[in-house]
Every structure is written in structure tokens, then in C-alpha cells.
Amino acid sequence: MTQFSSEIxxxxxxxxxxxxxxxxxxxxxxxxxxxxxxFDPEFTSxxxxxxxxxxxxxxxxxxxxxxxxxxxxxxxxAALISTLVPGDRIVxxxxxxxxxxxxxxxxxxxxxxxxxxxxxxxxxxPEAIEDAIxxxxxxxxxxxxxxxxxxxxQPIEGIAAICRKYGALxxxxxxxxxxxxxxxxxxxxxxxxxxxxxxxxxxxxxxxPITISDQAAAWIASRRHIEQGLMLGSGGGTNARIGxxxxxxxxxxxxxxEKRLNHHTxxxxxxxxxxxCARLMLEETLPARFRRHDLASAAVVAGxxxxxxxxxxxxxxxxxxxxxxxxxxxxxxxxxxxKMREDFSIEIGSSFGPLQGKIWRIGAMGWNATKPNxxxxxxxxxxxxxxxxxxxxxxxxxxxxxxxYA
Amino acid sequence: MTQFSSEIxxxxxxxxxxxxxxxxxxxxxxxxxxxxxxFDPEFTSxxxxxxxxxxxxxxxxxxxxxxxxxxxxxxxxAALISTLVPGDRIVxxxxxxxxxxxxxxxxxxxxxxxxxxxxxxxxxxPEAIEDAIxxxxxxxxxxxxxxxxxxxxQPIEGIAAICRKYGALxxxxxxxxxxxxxxxxxxxxxxxxxxxxxxxxxxxxxxxPITISDQAAAWIASRRHIEQGLMLGSGGGTNARIGxxxxxxxxxxxxxxEKRLNHHTxxxxxxxxxxxCARLMLEETLPARFRRHDLASAAVVAGxxxxxxxxxxxxxxxxxxxxxxxxxxxxxxxxxxxKMREDFSIEIGSSFGPLQGKIWRIGAMGWNATKPNxxxxxxxxxxxxxxxxxxxxxxxxxxxxxxxYA
Numbered sequence: 001m002t003q004f005s006s007e008i009x010x011x012x013x014x015x016x017x018x019x020x021x022x023x024x025x026x027x028x029x030x031x032x033x034x035x036x037x038x039f040d041p042e043f044t045s046x047x048x049x050x051x052x053x054x055x056x057x058x059x060x061x062x063x064x065x066x067x068x069x070x071x072x073x074x075x076x077x078a079a080l081i082s083t084l085v086p087g088d089r090i091v092x093x094x095x096x097x098x099x100x101x102x103x104x105x106x107x108x109x110x111x112x113x114x115x116x117x118x119x120x121x122x123x124x125x126p127e128a129i130e131d132a133i134x135x136x137x138x139x140x141x142x143x144x145x146x147x148x149x150x151x152x153x154q155p156i157e158g159i160a161a162i163c164r165k166y167g168a169l170x171x172x173x174x175x176x177x178x179x180x181x182x183x184x185x186x187x188x189x190x191x192x193x194x195x196x197x198x199x200x201x202x203x204x205x206x207x208x209p210i211t212i213s214d215q216a217a218a219w220i221a222s223r224r225h226i227e228q229g230l231m232l233g234s235g236g237g238t239n240a241r242i243g244x245x246x247x248x249x250x251x252x253x254x255x256x257x258e259k260r261l262n263h264h265t266x267x268x269x270x271x272x273x274x275x276x277c278a279r280l281m282l283e284e285t286l287p288a289r290f291r292r293h294d295l296a297s298a299a300v301v302a303g304x305x306x307x308x309x310x311x312x313x314x315x316x317x318x319x320x321x322x323x324x325x326x327x328x329x330x331x332x333x334x335x336x337x338x339k340m341r342e343d344f345s346i347e348i349g350s351s352f353g354p355l356q357g358k359i360w361r362i363g364a365m366g367w368n369a370t371k372p373n374x375x376x377x378x379x380x381x382x383x384x385x386x387x388x389x390x391x392x393x394x395x396x397x398x399x400x401x402x403x404x405y406a
Numbered sequence: 407m408t409q410f411s412s413e414i415x416x417x418x419x420x421x422x423x424x425x426x427x428x429x430x431x432x433x434x435x436x437x438x439x440x441x442x443x444x445f446d447p448e449f450t451s452x453x454x455x456x457x458x459x460x461x462x463x464x465x466x467x468x469x470x471x472x473x474x475x476x477x478x479x480x481x482x483x484a485a486l487i488s489t490l491v492p493g494d495r496i497v498x499x500x501x502x503x504x505x506x507x508x509x510x511x512x513x514x515x516x517x518x519x520x521x522x523x524x525x526x527x528x529x530x531x532p533e534a535i536e537d538a539i540x541x542x543x544x545x546x547x548x549x550x551x552x553x554x555x556x557x558x559x560q561p562i563e564g565i566a567a568i569c570r571k572y573g574a575l576x577x578x579x580x581x582x583x584x585x586x587x588x589x590x591x592x593x594x595x596x597x598x599x600x601x602x603x604x605x606x607x608x609x610x611x612x613x614x615p616i617t618i619s620d621q622a623a624a625w626i627a628s629r630r631h632i633e634q635g636l637m638l639g640s641g642g643g644t645n646a647r648i649g650x651x652x653x654x655x656x657x658x659x660x661x662x663x664e665k666r667l668n669h670h671t672x673x674x675x676x677x678x679x680x681x682x683c684a685r686l687m688l689e690e691t692l693p694a695r696f697r698r699h700d701l702a703s704a705a706v707v708a709g710x711x712x713x714x715x716x717x718x719x720x721x722x723x724x725x726x727x728x729x730x731x732x733x734x735x736x737x738x739x740x741x742x743x744x745k746m747r748e749d750f751s752i753e754i755g756s757s758f759g760p761l762q763g764k765i766w767r768i769g770a771m772g773w774n775a776t777k778p779n780x781x782x783x784x785x786x787x788x789x790x791x792x793x794x795x796x797x798x799x800x801x802x803x804x805x806x807x808x809x810x811y812a
Binding site for chain 2: 004005007008009010011012013015017019020021022023028029030031032033034035036037038040042043046049052053069070071072073074077081101104105108196198204205206207241242243244245246247262263264265266267268269270272273275276278279282283341347352
């Protein structure tokens with residue numbers, strides 16, 4: 001049946017870019033389990049288990065910890081549109097392209113945007129954040145934890161306290177860090193945190209974990225609105241209706257609550273995947289998992305530096321799971337990436353906007369954050385660079401990686 | 407590691423409700439394939455193949471035929487929010503709960519809603535639709551093809567011509583029918599049609615096929631807006647920006663085009679699933695597939711009627727893949743469903759709103775639309791009803807199903 005294309009058979013690739021990365025085989029196997037009806041007691045048990053597992057992943061007691069059936073970007077939109085009423089003020093603290101995305105989505109929500117930006121490669125100081133929040137008195141402060149466009153991680157400690165001082169809610173996009181870097185939601189005290197599966201959690205994109213504080217959930221519930229035709233005697237909240245049905249967190253919380261009010265049809269398969277991602281992380285233990293990512297990060301930095309390459313940005317704030325590497329003068333970055341893929345079947349990333357053509361991004365995250373994978377990637381990069389005319393000392397990368405792991 | 411719950415192991419259930427239904431084993435296997443990077447040439451080839459496969463599934467030449475990374479409801483929202491500018495008029499033709507959903511989403515888009523409703527169990531006449539469109543002159547007419555809440559299918563022939571006469575775009579939600587009933591998009595001439603995988607296509611929910619006419623795509627592209635920070639020299643369209651980033655079809659078309667502009671991270675696994683769903687359908691051939699659903703439908707009606715039950719609604723317009731059954735007086739519908747599940751591990755559906763507690767819904771769709779499954783379901787229903795005190799003639803259902811298939 002060649003006219004219908006052939007059976008799915010992706011080439012074996014080692015995905016060492018900024019994500020998606022290779023999914024853990026247990027996650028892939030979980031996704032081949034048969035479906036269940038969405039209100040089957042066995043399935044709603046899986047939903048409840050998944051909530052409990054993600055409370056542990058997010059290090060939170062938040063009751064409202066569940067999945068959004070969309071990629072990480074969908075969960076960002078759900079958080080912002082369910083929180084912001086058109087005309088509300090928001091302060092977005094941006095350290096890169098994904099901070100820009102938060103700003104863009106906030107504008108589409110009809111919010112009055114106050115954008116606070118750090119130069120790419122740097123992070124924002126708590127003082128700058130407090131000054132902005134004090135001046136604007138926003139409904140919401142939003143920022144990205146790890147912005148993969150620059151590979152920088154914004155320190156989050158203390159931000160929620162600033163927000164509370166000025167009556168603002170707080171939102172953190174932890175898409176690229178949850179599962180690899182410490183995301184202690186309750187210790188941070190942040191109101192809403194969202195993520196995705198395809199980075200440090202080692203799963204496919206398409207399902208996005210979210211956690212919501214009681215305070216934020218109460219505000220969102222006050223904007224609750226039940227679809228006509230769903231049940232007799234539908235009731236509504238007192239505040240402005242949320243501008244999206246699909247991303248209406250009030251309705252999605254009703255669906256994930258004991259009420260089980262019909263909303264979307266939960267993606268059974270991606271819930272199986274999300275559940276397995278969390279199980280893998282908790283079995284490994286959080287400290288061991290963060291240490292594994294830290295070690296891989298140190299090895300990537302050591303190996304590339306030994307090759308004569310320069311890691312990008314303020315290294316005190318580098319994400320542990322992604323490393324930016326400055327593309328040396330005279331080297332065609334895209335050609336190097338193509339050789340890596342064609343000759344070694346290894347994927348590394350490029351970047352966006354002002355960093356397009358300026359840096360590569362090497363990710364070592366989730367299941368992929370291991371010594372063999374870091375070694376394979378840097379040895380391949382050294383080989384390709386040498387043949388492209390960049391004088392990397394032969395063997396230096398491998399020695400440095402092995403030393404970092406020793 | 408019992409504290410982290412056990413390995414995924416759903417019970418064997420035959421899902422004969424209104425969806426989700428059991429996924430075809432080939433679809434489940436496709437989802438265990440390893441991930442690829444979203445801009446890997448091998449993956450973008452799979453994206454292009456998937457577009458071609460869904461053109462055949464939708465029976466269209468539409469260039470813009472692709473997937474939305476959300477459940478079917480997300481694709482509805484994408485179609486409406488990308489088309490409707492706040493203040494635009496829309497006529498929604500509603501025959502049930504999911505028509506109500508279109509109306510609800512249109513209101514959240516800021517549209518001026520004109521709702522045309524048929525009594526539950528009936529469909530709308532072309533005359534009523536033309537009168538409403540002529541009076542309102544909307545930007546968009548929207549309706550549901552098969553509304554599973556009532557099990558009725560709205561005839562679509564002729565509607566697009568009416569829309570063109572009055573300068574309106576047309577949208578049809580074919581979530582519950584694509585893959586089971588004939589959805590000839592080009593013959594219909596409808597501008598936008600969306601669906602989901604978890605009904606007649608026999609896959610998981612979470613990915614939603616969409617097809618868009620050139621005319622609708624041109625309107626949507628005029629609302630195009632590129633994210634700041636994504637590329638230098640970003641440009642924008644001339645008309646009002648779309649109110650959602652995630653569901654901005656102009657951006658999603660850029661992502662699925664040769665431009666490959668970064669938007670969300672395509673859900674690799676669900677694309678593999680969607681691709682396999684389409685391959686299965688095209689291998690079977692569309693006429694054979696529709697015939698298989700028609701036959702299962704006839705068998706369900708024959709079997710339940712022989713049992714002394716009454717099929718719900720105007721049977722001239724019944725969807726072929728779902729059948730409503732009036733719950734007999736004195737019978738507790740939820741108790742029957744629980745017994746079906748507990749004793750036979752078979753799921754059938756209840757319904758919503760005015761039909762809650764009034765009808766069951768039996769689906770026979772996708773991989774599940776077979777003689778053995780219809781037989782198993784009706785024999786189980788007969789047994790449960792007999793023990794609940796409903797005098798179904800023993801053996802009548804099985805004989806009627808076998809006769810329908812003979």
C-alpha cells in the first residue's frame with residue numbers, strides 16, 4: 001500500500017537540542033496501552049493518580065495540579081487567559097524569546113502589558129522586578145524560569161513575596177526546567193506554574209502539567225461559567241467570563257474534580273505518558289535527578305570549553321539542562337548541525353531572533369542527560385568542527401567530559 | 407515502588423459509547439515509536455505526508471489540511487477565533503449540545519451570536535438556515551455535522567452555496583463523523599471542517615484534523631501576526647489580530663508551510679497516531695468504511711428494536727456511528743450502564759442536558775464497528791435489562807443483529 005505511505009519508522013536520532021528530546025522507552029510503551037472511556041472509574045483513578053504524582057513533581061500541596069491537553073504553550077495561554085481580565089495590567093519579566101511569548105499572549109488576552117526585559121544572556125534582578133511591580137500594581141506578574149532561547153534561568157526565590165506585597169498573582173513558565181532543575185513550587189510560593197513533557201520530563205509534547213494555588217484557583221473560579229446544554233440549572237460566577245472555552249481553567253478544574261463535568265475528552269494516551277514521566281522522576285528521586293542534570297551540564301561546559309569553544313551568556317545563571325555555545329567566526333552553524341545529523345544522527349539546536357546563527361544549543365535533559373550521550377555529542381561536534389576547519393585539539397572534549405564525570 | 411502507583415495496565419474494555427472508542431492496535435503501536443526533532447527533515451516529511459493523507463480523508467484538494475495539537479474542541483476554537491473578529495455576526499445552526507458549544511465559543515470570541523436551533527432529535531431545514539443567513543448576513547455560519555448528544559446528523563449539502571450567496575464563510579464540526587460517515591469537503595464546498603481522532607478515526611483524543619479552503623485561509627492570513635523575538639523584521643497582516651496565540655491558524659499554517667516558522671512543538675506521538683488512523687482508513691477505502699459503519703448502525707437499530715427498545719429521534723437523520731436508545735420506564739439507566747461495565751466490561755454512553763437519564767448512546771465506530779462488537783454489546787444489554795426486570799425476548803437481539811449482517 002505504498003500510495004498510503006509506509007509504516008512509521010523514524011530514524012534513530014539522539015536528540016541533544018533544546019527539546020523535544022528522546023522519550024524514555026517506558027513512556028513510549030505506556031502510550032501503546034489501550035484507551036479507556038473518560039468517565040470510566042479506572043480512568044478517573046488514573047487522573048487522580050496523575051494529580052498526586054505531579055504534586056510531588058512540582059513539590060506542592062496544591063489541590064489543583066493536573067494536565068492541560070495542549071503543548072506547553074497551550075498551558076501558558078490557559079494560565080494567562082484564565083487569570084487576566086481584558087484591561088488588567090500585567091508585568092512580564094522577560095529574559096528571551098519565551099518571555100516575549102508571554103508578553104504576546106498577554107496582549108492577546110487584552111491585558112495592558114508592562115514589559116521588563118533583561119539583555120539576552122542575562123537575568124532580571126529582584127530589585128528591577130519589585131520596582132516594576134510597585135509602579136504598575138498589576139493583576140499578574142509572569143516570567144519564564146528557564147528561557148531556552150538564551151539558556152538562562154531566572155532566579156525565582158523571593159518573587160512571589162514581592163507579588164503578594166503588592167497584591168499581584170504570580171505565574172512562572174517552567175516548560176524547559178521541570179524535571180531537570182529544582183522547581184519547588186510551594187517554597188517559591190508562586191501561584192501558577194506550567195510545564196510540558198518534552199523537555200526534562202522525557203516525554204512527548206502535547207500534554208502540559210499545571211499547578212495552581214488555592215488563591216489563584218479562587219480567583220479563576222469566580223470567573224466560572226458552565227456551558228449551556230451541559231446540565232440543567234447551569235450557574236455562573238460573579239466575575240468576567242474567561243475569553244477561551246478550551247483554556248478555561250475553571251471548567252477544566254470542574255472536569256478534574258469529583259464533579260467530572262464534561263469539558264474536552266482527556267487525551268488518554270498523553271495522560272498515560274505524563275503519568276509515566278512522573279513515575280520515572282519520583283523513582284529516581286528529585287535530588288538524584290537534578291544532580292544528573294547538573295553533572296551533564298558541567299560536562300557539556302567542560303567539553304566544549306576544552307575544544308576551544310565559548311559557552312554563551314552569564315554562566316552563573318545558565319540552565320543546567322541546556323548550554324549555549326557561541327558559533328566560532330568563519331564556521332557555518334547550520335552546516336555543522338546538518339553534518340551532526342547526517343553523519344552522526346545527532347541533533348543539536350540553533351536559536352532565534354538576535355541569536356539566530358550566533359549560538360548552538362546543546363540540551364542534555366530527561367532520559368538523555370547521561371555520560372554516553374554527552375560524550376557522543378561532543379566527540380561528534382569535535383569531529384565535524386575539525387573537518388570544517390576549526391582547530392579543536394583532538395580528544396580534548398572526550399577527556400574533559402570524562403574528567404567532569406570522574 | 408508502590409508509592410508511585412503501578413505500571414499502566416488499563417482493564418480490557420469494549421468502548422461502545424459515543425467516543426472515545428478503542429484505538430486500532432496499529433495506532434497504539436505507532437505511538438510507541440521514538441520521537442524526532444520538530445524540524446528534522448524526516449519529521450517534516452511525516453508532517454507533509456500527514457497533510458496529504460488527510461486531504462484524502464477529508465476528500466479535498468485544500469492545501470491547508472493539517473493537525474491542531476488539542477482535542478477536537480480545540481480545533482473548533484481555532485476555527486472560530488481565527489475567523490471571527492470581535493463584533494462579527496455569526497449564525498450557529500444548533501441541533502444539540504455540541505451546537506450549543508459552537509455558540510458558547512463564538513460568544514467568547516466576542517462575536518454577535520444568532521442562534522438557530524432545532525428541537526433535540528431533529529435537524530434544521532435548508533430554508534430555515536437560508537432565512538437566518540439572509541437576515542443576519544454573518545461573517546460565518548457554523549454547525550455540527552453529527553451531534554452525538556442527540557445522535558442526529560445535520561445534512562450539509564447546499565449550505566455552503568447559501569453561505570456564498572450572502573458572503574458568509576462556512577464551518578462544519580465533523581468531530582464525530584469523519585471516518586465513519588461521508589464528509590466530502592470539496593463537494594460540500596464548506597470553508598473549514600474540523601474533527602478529532604477519538605471517534606470514527608479510531609485513535610486517541612488530543613490531535614484534531616482541520617481543513618481550510620483557500621478563501622478562508624486568505625482571510626485568516628490577513629490577520630497574520632508574527633511573534634516578536636522569533637525573527638528579525640517581523641511583519642503583520644492588515645486585519646485584526648487573532649485573539650489567541652495557540653489557536654492562531656495563520657501562525658499554525660506558517661508552521662505547517664515550507665517556512666516552518668516556530669509555533670508550538672508538534673506532538674510527535676499524536677502525529678504518528680493521526681497518520682496511522684488515516685492510513686487505516688485509506689487502505690480500507692472510504693466506501694467500504696462508510697458501508698461498515700452503516701451496517702453496524704442498521705444492526706444496532708435492528709437489535710435494540712427486536713429487544714423492545716425504541717431508538718431515539720428522527721431516524722432519517724440518525725448518525726450511522728451512534729444510536730440513541732430511549733431508556734424504558736422504570737429502568738435506571740445509570741445502573742444498567744454500571745452493570746454493563748462491571749459484568750461485561752462494555753461501556754455504553756448516557757447523554758447531556760435535557761436527555762440526561764432519558765437515553766443511552768451506543769456507538770459502533772472506527773475499529774469497533776464490527777459484527778462481533780455489536781453482538782457482544784446487545785447480548786450484554788439484553789442480559790442486563792432482563793435481570794433489571796425489562797422483558798426483552800431472550801435471543802431476539804442476537805438474531806436481529808445476525809439477520810442485519812446476513
